[in-house]
Amino acid sequence: MKMYVTADEAAQILGVSRGYAYKIIRGLNNELKEKGYRVISGKVPTKYFEEKFYGMAVG
Template identity: 40%
Template sequence: MANYQYMMSADDVAKELDCSKSYAYKLVKAMNKELAEQGYITMAGRIPRAYWAKKMFGYELAAN
């Protein structure tokens, strides 16, 4: 099985955007709030990689 990480940490977000960790935590917190409002269970400091792709780049990741 491939080494695929389903969840992204705030550190991953910071690396992806080349921004500070504090800004990445703000983004993750805002996205988690949106997910919670939709009825999803969230984890502090982490977001689903598929949700990240949809929100930031406008596309959905294909399931392999």
């Protein structure tokens, strides 16, 4: 299992544009920052992505 989901992968999984996927990832990363985690721009941890988008599996 991959550790991170990129914006391109999120766009494909969710069926949205690449730009909107970046907006979603930015929001998820802001949530993680508020919880005290360090984040990587343009990527979100796979486990967190799957928790937030129930029923969406990566890979």
